[in-house]
Amino acid sequence: MNTVESKHPRAVAVMGAGIVGAATALALAAEGHAVTVIDRGDVGAGTSFGNAGGIVTGAVTPTATPGVIRSLPSYFLDSNGAAVLRPAYAFQVLPWLFRFIAASRPARVATIAAALHPLVSNAMRAHQDLARLSNALDRIQPVGWLKVYGSDAAFSKTALERELMTRHGVNFSALRAGEIADLEPNLSKEAYTRGLFQPESGFVNYPMGLVQAYFKGALERRAQFAQEDVQDIRPIGDGGVSVRTQQTVRRFDSVVIAAGAWSKQFASQLGDRVSLDTERGYHISWGSTDGPLLSRPVSFPEKDCVLSPMHDGISLASGDELAGLTAAPDFRRIRALVPFVHSVLPGTRLQTVQREWMGHRPSTPDSLPVIARSPRCSNVFYAFGHGHLGLTLSAITAQLIAGMVGGHAAPFDLAPYRIDRF
Numbered sequence: 001m002n003t004v005e006s007k008h009p010r011a012v013a014v015m016g017a018g019i020v021g022a023a024t025a026l027a028l029a030a031e032g033h034a035v036t037v038i039d040r041g042d043v044g045a046g047t048s049f050g051n052a053g054g055i056v057t058g059a060v061t062p063t064a065t066p067g068v069i070r071s072l073p074s075y076f077l078d079s080n081g082a083a084v085l086r087p088a089y090a091f092q093v094l095p096w097l098f099r100f101i102a103a104s105r106p107a108r109v110a111t112i113a114a115a116l117h118p119l120v121s122n123a124m125r126a127h128q129d130l131a132r133l134s135n136a137l138d139r140i141q142p143v144g145w146l147k148v149y150g151s152d153a154a155f156s157k158t159a160l161e162r163e164l165m166t167r168h169g170v171n172f173s174a175l176r177a178g179e180i181a182d183l184e185p186n187l188s189k190e191a192y193t194r195g196l197f198q199p200e201s202g203f204v205n206y207p208m209g210l211v212q213a214y215f216k217g218a219l220e221r222r223a224q225f226a227q228e229d230v231q232d233i234r235p236i237g238d239g240g241v242s243v244r245t246q247q248t249v250r251r252f253d254s255v256v257i258a259a260g261a262w263s264k265q266f267a268s269q270l271g272d273r274v275s276l277d278t279e280r281g282y283h284i285s286w287g288s289t290d291g292p293l294l295s296r297p298v299s300f301p302e303k304d305c306v307l308s309p310m311h312d313g314i315s316l317a318s319g320d321e322l323a324g325l326t327a328a329p330d331f332r333r334i335r336a337l338v339p340f341v342h343s344v345l346p347g348t349r350l351q352t353v354q355r356e357w358m359g360h361r362p363s364t365p366d367s368l369p370v371i372a373r374s375p376r377c378s379n380v381f382y383a384f385g386h387g388h389l390g391l392t393l394s395a396i397t398a399q400l401i402a403g404m405v406g407g408h409a410a411p412f413d414l415a416p417y418r419i420d421r422f
């Protein structure tokens with residue numbers, strides 16, 4: 001990124017200090033804007049704290065694909081299935097679910113993949129730009145993204161994913177068992193027969209550390225932090241935008257809403273309707289291991305889980321739970337995967353569970369984020385809805401938002417990410 005100091009520096013509030021907000025604050029501060037980050041919690045302590053660490057540059061396949069409708073009954077009935085819907089939340093999530101099903105039609109999947117492609121293919125470059133600005137290059141490891149499959153039948157179900165990656169020029173290879181063993185010798189050979197490997201993907205073994213590094217990079221460029229709970233955001237007569245928190249009201253030239261799964265209410269206050277819900281996800285992490293067990297995150301799609309070698313031990317990430325923002329976590333499904341983890345990393349010491357955690361993925365039904373200017377309030381910008389790809393897409397989102405605030409031409413068509421598509 002050429003960080004050109006803006007000719008028209010603005011006072012910009014960034015609401016949310018997750019990976020999307022912190023990256024956006026850095027990209028804006030680097031262009032000379034006077035940035036205030038507002039978050040009610042600690043920097044990076046939301047959903048961005050506990051993800052699997054993948055910067056997945058080949059993730060052009062949306063979550064909803066043809067056939068998803070057939071798996072819907074299992075959302076209700078199979079408490080150990082890939083996704084689960086809590087009955088008490090069913091009525092509330094229904095409109096989102098209808099859109100999710102509509103997004104799974106073949107023609108829509110093709111359109112969504114084409115819209116994901118410019119984002120994911122620029123994801124690593126954008127992270128490297130921001131990491132360079134914040135002395136965080138060593139936090140991003142270029143180790144690729146590995147998926148393994150327990151049978152040829154399971155691998156054959158990846159035909160659509162392979163076809164979409166091929167169509168969009170993603171560099172990937174289909175691996176045989178011996179090639180997987182070369183990449184990850186500690187993984188039980190019983191765990192796989194085939195694999196998919198994207199060598200250009202990256203890995204962050206301390207996701208909260210990356211948020212903090214981007215945030216620090218913004219502070220070094222005169223950004224400010226207010227730890228306050230935002231109540232409402234409104235346009236004001238002079239073209240500015242007011243942000244009211246529990247403590248105070250401030251005026252800004254522009255506001256970026258990057259509050260992850262909590263963003264919808266602020267868009268609604270401004271009259272912008274959006275289909276945003278949360279796919280809750282979990283992790284369990286083990287503190288003690290016998291040295292480095294894995295060199296990169298390994299995804300097991302049949303079990304809907306990822307094992308990642310984090311800075312503080314091995315982490316198991318899993319779960320797609322539709323239960324809203326306020327229901328208590330239910331760790332039963334992820335705990336049920338623990339014997340599987342012992343079986344794929346045999347002979348290792350994973351006895352000490354150091355943390356069980358739940359986060360709220362901010363998910364749109366079409367798997368595309370909202371990266372847009374508000375049609376109703378031209379000085380409000382939206383940067384949320386990154387679902388399963390928030391770490392991956394945070395830096396490119398930040399650069400696109402900084403471009404919009406600074407009035408630069410977009411590097412590619414941003415229409416697929418507008419808020420009024422719902």
Ligand SMILES: Cc1cc2nc3c(=O)[nH]c(=O)nc-3n(C[C@H](O)[C@H](O)[C@H](O)COP(=O)(O)OP(=O)(O)OC[C@H]3O[C@@H](n4cnc5c(N)ncnc54)[C@H](O)[C@@H]3O)c2cc1C
Binds near residue numbers: 045
């Ligand atoms: C188990 C799991 C594994 C994942 N693995 C990956 C992966 O490997 N790769 C990948 O790319 N993505 C992954 N993700 C997705 C990714 O973690 C999320 O998409 C991303 O963290 C969302 O970032 P965010 O900044 O939008 O939201 P958040 O990190 O949730 O930040 C939003 C912030 O807004 C603040 N906020 C909300 N309301 C208010 C208010 N009223 N006032 C003030 N502040 C407010 C919150 O306190 C929070 O800090 C995973 C997610 C999960 C759950």
